[in-house]
Every structure is written in structure tokens, then in C-alpha cells.
Amino acid sequence: MRLQLITICLGAASAVPLITSTPPVPSTLNLTAIGAANGESTLECWRLDPLVSSSTPGTAGALALFLGGMANATYTVLPPRFDGGLHNAPALQLVLFSTGLIHITLPNCTEEAWIQGGKYGLIIAADTPDKSAHGHRTEYPGNAATIGLQVPLKNGTKLKHGLLHGGPCTEDEITGF
Ligand SMILES: *[C@@H]1O[C@H](CO)[C@@H](O)[C@H](O)[C@H]1NC(C)=O
Ligand SMILES: *[C@@H]1O[C@H](CO)[C@@H](O)[C@H](O)[C@H]1NC(C)=O
Ligand SMILES: *[C@@H]1O[C@H](CO)[C@@H](O)[C@H](O)[C@H]1NC(C)=O
Numbered sequence: 001m002r003l004q005l006i007t008i009c010l011g012a013a014s015a016v017p018l019i020t021s022t023p024p025v026p027s028t029l030n031l032t033a034i035g036a037a038n039g040e041s042t043l044e045c046w047r048l049d050p051l052v053s054s055s056t057p058g059t060a061g062a063l064a065l066f067l068g069g070m071a072n073a074t075y076t077v078l079p080p081r082f083d084g085g086l087h088n089a090p091a092l093q094l095v096l097f098s099t100g101l102i103h104i105t106l107p108n109c110t111e112e113a114w115i116q117g118g119k120y121g122l123i124i125a126a127d128t129p130d131k132s133a134h135g136h137r138t139e140y141p142g143n144a145a146t147i148g149l150q151v152p153l154k155n156g157t158k159l160k161h162g163l164l165h166g167g168p169c170t171e172d173e174i175t176g177f
């Protein structure tokens with residue numbers, strides 16, 4: 001006896017009911033930035049451009065923000081309780097932490113940022129050696145690995161942003177979705 005799996009795909013599927021409740025529409029994307037001022041690293045909350053309705057197939061109608069040209073990408077797995085030490089951003093780069101716990105501190109400064117990997121794990125590191133003498137320190141104090149995707153911007157890409165305030169973004173400012 002042969003078992004046969006039959007899959008039927010209908011070219012013209014019957015209409016799927018649309019979910020009619022409208023989710024809150026975030027106007028802007030806010031993210032914590034490691035910036036620099038007066039030759040030293042800072043923590044700042046940046047507001048990027050407003051999200052707009054996408055017209056790209058696959059995401060058409062969803063909210064999207066074009067971030068511009070990127071140079072390359074590196075996938076990094078940081079072991080539990082890893083200390084990245086004091087360092088500068090090697091290039092102006094976006095870092096998306098998909099999981100884990102990240103603690104960013106500045107030398108001789110009490111300001112700190114805690115980033116939780118996941119939905120709101122996007123930060124930007126802009127304290128390149130030409131802008132900051134000492135850089136920042138990144139520790140990963142969690143008991144599980146942290147995963148980060150580092151994506152430096154292509155030379156010449158302008159990431160238009162406004163400064164919301166000094167210090168990292170608050171949870172409310174990031175999780176407006
Ligand atoms: C990735 O791009 C950055 C920014 O342009 C550059 O500094 C870096 O050398 C590049 N890395 C590699 C491995 O090409
Ligand atoms: C921190 O402050 C101490 C004492 O003022 C100074 O010697 C040291 O160079 C500073 N370190 C950094 C990284 O700025
Ligand atoms: C990026 O552009 C600047 C200014 O145009 C130039 O001085 C620098 O060498 C460029 N860097 C790279 C990695 O291409």
C-alpha cells in the first residue's frame with residue numbers, strides 16, 4: 001500500500017478575512033546610540049526618519065525605513081559573561097542584537113546602557129577612533145550567549161537622525177510599536 005500525500009494549491013484562494021483592528025502606528029524609529037562629543041564617547045537617544053508604508057513586494061503596506069547602503073556584515077556569537085573591554089566602534093555601524101544581554105559603560109562616567117537582545121536590540125555605534133579617545137566598554141553579563149549582527153554603513157551613507165536626548169533611549173521610547 002502506498003501512502004500518498006496530496007497537496008492542493010488553488011491558484012485563486014478564497015478570501016482570507018482581514019484583521020481589521022489597526023495596530024498603533026509608530027512615527028519614528030528611536031534607538032540608543034554610542035556617540036561622541038568633545039573627544040569622548042557618549043550615550044544618546046537618536047530618532048531616525050519616520051517609517052513609511054513599504055511598496056516592496058513581500059512587505060508592501062508594512063512600515064519600513066530605508067537605512068541606506070551598508071558596507072559588509074558580521075555575525076558574532078559572544079559567550080556568556082564575556083567582557084569586550086574598552087574599545088571604539090571600528091566604523092560607524094548598526095548592531096542588531098538578536099538575543100542576549102548587553103551592558104555598555106563609558107570610562108570615567110556613571111552613564112550606562114542595558115540592551116536586551118531581541119525585537120528592540122538595534123543600536124548604533126558611532127564613536128570611531130577619530131571621534132573618541134577612549135571609546136566605550138561592552139560587557140555581556142548574561143548566562144547565555146549574545147548574538148549580534150554588526151553592519152557598518154558604506155562610506156558616504158548618511159544616517160539622518162535627530163538627537164532626542166543624552167543618555168540611552170528609555171524602554172517607552174523604543175517600544176512604541
Ligand atoms: C567592512 O566595512 C567597514 C566600513 O567601510 C570597513 O572599515 C571594514 O574594513 C570592512 N571589513 C571587511 C572585512 O571588509
Ligand atoms: C579617568 O580619570 C582618571 C583620573 O582623573 C584619569 O587618570 C584617566 O586617564 C581617565 N581615564 C579615561 C579613560 O578617561
Ligand atoms: C571614506 O570617504 C572619505 C572622504 O571621502 C575618505 O577620506 C576615506 O578614505 C574613505 N574611506 C574608505 C574606507 O573608503
Ligand SMILES: *[C@@H]1O[C@H](CO)[C@@H](O)[C@H](O)[C@H]1NC(C)=O
Pocket residue numbers: 026027028029030047164172173174175176177
Ligand atoms: C520616538 O520618540 C518620539 C519622541 O519622544 C516619540 O514621539 C515616538 O513615539 C517614539 N517612537 C517610538 C516607536 O516609540
